[in-house]
Amino acid sequence: MKKEDRFVKQITPKSVDFSKWYGEIIRKAELADYAPMKGMMIIRPYGYAIWENLKAQLDKRIKDSGHSNAYFPLFIPESLLAKETEHLEGFSPEVAWVTHGGQEELEERLAVRPTSEAIIGSMYSKWIKSWRDLPLLINQWANIVRWEKVTRPFLRTTEFLWQEGHTVHETSEEAQEETLMILAMYKEFVESELAIPVISGIKSEREKFAGALATYAIEALMSDGKALQMGTSHNLGQHFSKVFNIRYEDRNQNIQYAWQTSWGMSTRLIGALIMAHGDDSGLRLPPRIAPIQAVIVPISLGNWKDEVLPVAVKIQSELHEMGLRVELDQREEFTPGWKFSEWEMRGVPIRIEIGPRDVKENQAICVRRDSGKKEPVPLDALAVKLPELLSDIQKSLYAKALEFQMTNTHDIESYEEFKATLEEQRGFLRTFWCGKTACEERIKEETMATIRVILLEEDKSIGGERCILCGEKSEHLAYFARAY
RNA sequence: CGGGGCGUAGCGCAGUCCGGGUAGCGCACAGCGUUCGGGACGCUGGGGUCGUGGGUUCAAAUCCCACCGCCCCGACCA
Numbered sequence: 001m002k003k004e005d006r007f008v009k010q011i012t013p014k015s016v017d018f019s020k021w022y023g024e025i026i027r028k029a030e031l032a033d034y035a036p037m038k039g040m041m042i043i044r045p046y047g048y049a050i051w052e053n054l055k056a057q058l059d060k061r062i063k064d065s066g067h068s069n070a071y072f073p074l075f076i077p078e079s080l081l082a083k084e085t086e087h088l089e090g091f092s093p094e095v096a097w098v099t100h101g102g103q104e105e106l107e108e109r110l111a112v113r114p115t116s117e118a119i120i121g122s123m124y125s126k127w128i129k130s131w132r133d134l135p136l137l138i139n140q141w142a143n144i145v146r147w148e149k150v151t152r153p154f155l156r157t158t159e160f161l162w163q164e165g166h167t168v169h170e171t172s173e174e175a176q177e178e179t180l181m182i183l184a185m186y187k188e189f190v191e192s193e194l195a196i197p198v199i200s201g202i203k204s205e206r207e208k209f210a211g212a213l214a215t216y217a218i219e220a221l222m223s224d225g226k227a228l229q230m231g232t233s234h235n236l237g238q239h240f241s242k243v244f245n246i247r248y249e250d251r252n253q254n255i256q257y258a259w260q261t262s263w264g265m266s267t268r269l270i271g272a273l274i275m276a277h278g279d280d281s282g283l284r285l286p287p288r289i290a291p292i293q294a295v296i297v298p299i300s301l302g303n304w305k306d307e308v309l310p311v312a313v314k315i316q317s318e319l320h321e322m323g324l325r326v327e328l329d330q331r332e333e334f335t336p337g338w339k340f341s342e343w344e345m346r347g348v349p350i351r352i353e354i355g356p357r358d359v360k361e362n363q364a365i366c367v368r369r370d371s372g373k374k375e376p377v378p379l380d381a382l383a384v385k386l387p388e389l390l391s392d393i394q395k396s397l398y399a400k401a402l403e404f405q406m407t408n409t410h411d412i413e414s415y416e417e418f419k420a421t422l423e424e425q426r427g428f429l430r431t432f433w434c435g436k437t438a439c440e441e442r443i444k445e446e447t448m449a450t451i452r453v454i455l456l457e458e459d460k461s462i463g464g465e466r467c468i469l470c471g472e473k474s475e476h477l478a479y480f481a482r483a484y
Numbered sequence: 485c486g487g488g489g490c491g492u493a494g495c496g497c498a499g500u501c502c503g504g505g506u507a508g509c510g511c512a513c514a515g516c517g518u519u520c521g522g523g524a525c526g527c528u529g530g531g532g533u534c535g536u537g538g539g540u541u542c543a544a545a546u547c548c549c550a551c552c553g554c555c556c557c558g559a560c561c562a
Contacts, residue, residue: 010523019556027495038554094561115562148561149485155562162562207561229562266562300520337522344522355521365521448558 008281008341015280018224025274026153029283029346039151039158046346047270049291051161054269055141057193057289058163061185067137067165074143075110076119083243087117090210094146112145117211117236117262120166121244128168128258131250135178136168144266154271155228155484162266168246168258172237175259179235182263183216186231194269195286195398196220196276197405198230199428199479201453206437209262213237219452219479221405222275225426227452227481230272233263271484276401283347284369286397287390293325294386295343296364299336299355312354315364315382322383324390344369349393350386370396409479415468422447422482429480434467443469449480 010028014021026032031047034040043051059069075098082088091114098110113119120138128136145159165182169175187200198218208215212234219227240246241257250256277284287293298304298312312328319326327348329339336353343351353365363376366385370393377385408427412418418429433439433451444450455477467474 008523017556023555034554090561144562146561150558150560160562232562264562268562297521302520304520332520335520335522335524337520337524339523340521341523353521357521 008345010341010345011282013280014223014278022274023153025278025282031270032153039148041153041157043267046291050270050273050285050289051267053289053291054193058189058265061189062139062163062165065181065185067139067167069140070138071140071142072116072119072123074113076113078109078111080118080122081111083118084211084240087211091115094148096145096147113142114144114146116140116142116164116166117240121240121246124168125244125246128246128248130248131170133248134168134170134258135174138167139163139165154274155268160267162264164262164264167261170250170259172259175235175237175261178261179216179233179263182233182261183218186233186265187218190218190220190230191398193286193288194273195394195401196272197398197402199453201455201479203453204440204451206440207451209234211236211239213239217453220272220276221408221428221481222272222484223278223404224275225408227428227483228268228272228275229452229483230269231263231265234261236260236262277397282345284397285347285349287349287394290347290349291325292327292348293390294319294350294352295348296326296328296352296354297336297339298330299353300332301356304356307356308354308359311359311379315352315354315379318383319386324386350389368393412468418468419447422449426482428452431468431478431480432465432474433476433478434470434472434474435476436470439467439469443480448482450483452479452481452483454478
């Protein structure tokens with residue numbers, strides 16, 4: 001961006017210091033604030049409004065695909081959490097424990113849920129008796145606590161909000177089908193609502209969820225070239241049904257352990273929005289989830305209160321009637337220029353300027369946040385033009401992000417090239433990997449890059465290439481990246 | 485958990501070393517007036533346990549000791 005075009009001067013340009021830029025956007029756009037406890041944050045109304053929009057859109061998809069919402073307890077007795085040992089071992093370093101009720105020490109410690117497989121599994125064993133009880137398709141919206149050592153607002157906080165689905169099925173095939181259906185739903189949701197293109201695939205053994213048979217994930221590339229996991233879908237197989245005794249009588253009157261899945265997406269999505277779309281002037285929110293889709297800024301010149309304001313009020317109420325989220329900024333203590341910068345920083349997709357000149361000409365000036373393009377629009381055309389603009393901005397943000405992802409996805413043929421590319425340009429490195437944890441770990445040690453996902457069978461165009469590190473024959477086409 | 489940085493008004497900082505002595509600046513905030521098509525200006529005003537505890541001293545933001553917290557960069561994770 002050219003210097004004279006950069007009107008917002010309150011934040012560090014992201015090219016100068018990405019971390020600082022990220023933190024400043026969060027505080028100055030009033031998305032969140034640091035809490036007085038380490039690793040915790042307050043999600044402020046503007047940030048929470050984004051979450052509510054994301055949640056509404058995702059919740060609709062979850063329900064449309066046959067799932068129902070429920071709510072399970074925040075606390076999990078230690079004995080329950082400890083039943084699946086791989087699960088406990090995976091989470092134990094980051095579990096917070098309640099040891100006292102008032103002054104009295106508890107007989108058994110209570111874990112603050114780091115995820116709810118255990119408590120939900122224990123209840124499912126009571127509810128499921130017959131194949132007629134299946135599939136059981138439940139989702140919960142909840143808060144989760146994980147005692148992380150390194151925290152960053154939205155990306156990794158001690159407490160976060162998420163959605164976790166927990167389903168039970170008659171067969172292994174059905175569980176697998178559910179796992180992949182959710183993965184596809186997540187991808188569609190993120191791409192169409194958040195306008196962020198993602199890659200999807202299976203996680204390596206090392207990166208999979210503790211206690212799962214297989215973990216699938218969607219991953220996106222942030223604009224600093226690092227990858228971010230945006231959602232996971234796990235096929236739990238019978239691991240949890242065996243320890244929680246979730247059994248049913250099948251259609252042939254045999255007693256069987258049930259097959260389960262679990263899947264989740266969190267407030268981390270907000271961090272992704274910031275890092276995938278934001279620019280030097282601040283946030284750029286996709287219209288479909290922006291709390292404010294258009295802001296009207298009246299130009300306070302001359303007798304504007306009588307001449308301009310009534311027109312602005314009328315525009316707002318008309319657009320509001322159409323279901324658009326439109327704000328009229330009639331604060332008198334700020335100049336129009338100040339407001340322009342403010343709303344830009346907060347990522348509002350469209351600004352509608354209206355001043356005395358426009359009123360005379362029966363028009364308003366529409367300015368796009370994504371491109372900065374201004375155009376006069378006749379007042380009676382606003383109702384048609386605005387939805388068009390919003391939809392165009394949504395598409396264009398996605399297209400820009402996709403272009404970025406494609407130009408930063410590199411097909412790699414040698415380990416030397418792998419290391420060089422990572423140093424010089426980051427991004428996704430697409431290459432073959434033999435499937436051995438030893439190779440994966442050595443690559444991580446030497447380059448800080450991890451396997452984000454391995455492409456699924458059906459996505460593979462070619463087979464029989466060789467592992468980037470050891471040279472063994474391999475069918476695993478993997479995406480590597482440095483990740484958050 | 486390692487390495488670095490920082491705690492002074494809501495935010496950003498100066499003052500601390502090298503000299504202990506009325507706690508300052510910019511922004512923000514409040515009032516009034518003039519302004520307003522890309523972060524306006526004038527005047528007036530309010531706001532401080534100088535991170536916490538201890539010590540030295542007539543006197544500590546400043547010197548000494550201990551502790552706490554936060555941020556950033558690395559090893560582990562939605």
